[in-house]
Amino acid sequence: xxxxxxxxxxxxxxxxxxxxxxxxxxxxxxxxxxxxxxxxxxxxxxxxxxxxxxxxxxxxxxxxxxxxxxxxxxxxxxxxxxxxxxxxxxxxxxxxxxxxxxxxxxxxxxxxxxxxxxxxxxxxxxxxxxxxxxxxxxxxxxxxxxxxxxxxxxxxxxxxxxxxxxxxxxxxxxxxxxxxxxxxxxxxxxxxxxxxxxxxxxxxxxxxxxxxxxxxxxxxxxxxxxxxxxxxxxxxxxxxxxxxxxxxxxxxxxxxxxxxxxxxxxxxxxxxxxxxxxxxxxxxxxxxxxxxxxxxxxxxxxxxxxxxxxxxxxxxxxxxxxxxxxxxxxxxxxxxxxxxxxxxxxxxxxxxxxxxxxxxxxxxxxxxxxxxxxxxxxxxxxxxxxxxxxxxxxxxxxxxxxxxxxxxxxxxxxxxxxxxxxxxxxxxxxxxxxxxxxxxxxxxxxxxxxxxxxxxxxxxxxxxxxxxxxxxxxxxxxxxxxxxxxxxxxxxxxxxxxxxx
Numbered sequence: 001x002x003x004x005x006x007x008x009x010x011x012x013x014x015x016x017x018x019x020x021x022x023x024x025x026x027x028x029x030x031x032x033x034x035x036x037x038x039x040x041x042x043x044x045x046x047x048x049x050x051x052x053x054x055x056x057x058x059x060x061x062x063x064x065x066x067x068x069x070x071x072x073x074x075x076x077x078x079x080x081x082x083x084x085x086x087x088x089x090x091x092x093x094x095x096x097x098x099x100x101x102x103x104x105x106x107x108x109x110x111x112x113x114x115x116x117x118x119x120x121x122x123x124x125x126x127x128x129x130x131x132x133x134x135x136x137x138x139x140x141x142x143x144x145x146x147x148x149x150x151x152x153x154x155x156x157x158x159x160x161x162x163x164x165x166x167x168x169x170x171x172x173x174x175x176x177x178x179x180x181x182x183x184x185x186x187x188x189x190x191x192x193x194x195x196x197x198x199x200x201x202x203x204x205x206x207x208x209x210x211x212x213x214x215x216x217x218x219x220x221x222x223x224x225x226x227x228x229x230x231x232x233x234x235x236x237x238x239x240x241x242x243x244x245x246x247x248x249x250x251x252x253x254x255x256x257x258x259x260x261x262x263x264x265x266x267x268x269x270x271x272x273x274x275x276x277x278x279x280x281x282x283x284x285x286x287x288x289x290x291x292x293x294x295x296x297x298x299x300x301x302x303x304x305x306x307x308x309x310x311x312x313x314x315x316x317x318x319x320x321x322x323x324x325x326x327x328x329x330x331x332x333x334x335x336x337x338x339x340x341x342x343x344x345x346x347x348x349x350x351x352x353x354x355x356x357x358x359x360x361x362x363x364x365x366x367x368x369x370x371x372x373x374x375x376x377x378x379x380x381x382x383x384x385x386x387x388x389x390x391x392x393x394x395x396x397x398x399x400x401x402x403x404x405x406x407x408x409x410x411x412x413x414x415x416x417x418x419x420x421x422x423x424x425x426x427x428x429x430x431x432x433x434x435x436x437x438x439x440x441x442x443x444x445x446x447x448x449x450x451x452x453x454x455x456x457x458x459x460x461x462x463x464x465x466x467x468x469x470x471x472x473x474x475x476x477x478x479x480x481x482x483x484x485x486x487x488x489x490x491x492x493x494x495x496x497x498x499x500x501x
Contacts, residue, residue: 037084044076052105055336058114064128065111071135072104087440088299090289090461091432097303098468101310103134106344115340118404120348121397122355130351137409137425144429165442166452168238169491176489177258180231184265187228197274226481229269233283234485236262237290237455277314278466285462293454346407346469353410356393363417372472388473389414406470452490
């Protein structure tokens, strides 16, 4: 009887689809209830696009308009699938969120109104081609996701060992923290003190110019701001993850004090007043999913609410871009107008890039990409160093403000043409699906405190908004600095990371 009782209370191993967390087995819900999932899917896919399409305006209802409506509905269907999935797909979710808003709803509103934030200088056929190529790129991205589902035979059969997780080395994390404080302090001192970071972005740019670090254009600014902001953010994310997963860390005063100091530093150098909106979106996205790595509800709420924020808040979130004298509040008579006056110029800039390439220069066959990879090489050494794509096309267009976007479709097109664009988006879909699968498998509450994937994937998902918007040259500085910081703390040796437990 005693043996029978012992066997009766033996814990049952978790079934597939269950995950063990905090000592108990919980079964995640696969989908939202039908009462919520059906309206959400229909709202993103049908109701919102059609509601925008039937608004009054002076736009043409030609092939470009109908292609834009089709693109919006396709992206809405894929975003709904990301929200309703049983797994947290951060990279794919951020991709479809960007496409739905920046390449879908906003350009559709512009097509309805007949207004664009950046003039399209080429013929209407180039705009139609740009929309069709974006739609084609989205389909190719999905093909890459489907290819990622087919695992190698050895992996499926179990003959290949699961790769060891990359961990954060405790002592190197201390070094990264020191680098974060030194870089943040240097940026604060260089720009004249903490008060500048709570004035406006215009004051920040003026401080960078007075500091003499913008002589090499945007590369110098990127390095200064990158070293002042990226190590601080990474150190904060790693310490936050450490405190969440380790009782030892929560009991040690030195760790709590360091985390508090990093939080204050980030409030200064990474606040929404002195930083571009897309960078602050990266900070919030990374912090949110570092704190809640396994919450399906938080994941769904984040993607769903991001659409509302992009529609109602993001167009007006540049309040602190200018000082009081130069700031001009936006006056609109329709909720569509802010999307035609602000930063949603990706479709138009892709059309201008197509026109630019066809007007004579042609494709650069990797030259623009090389300029982004070797962004830190000064122009005094590389006299023919390419400018970022948005600036180059903007100067060709003759615009006064050349701080224009260059979406990843345009970057791939100008370098490698249609085949290169397709191959690039195919690879992006494949890589995103593989990383999302690895993240969903390893990013758990009970995962080791030093696991880097729980920090890196949310950071990459947030920064992907900047990469997708472009230009790549402007985004390269922070990527390189983040890669160096991660290389500093990363280790495969578990014994070197056990001190974070």
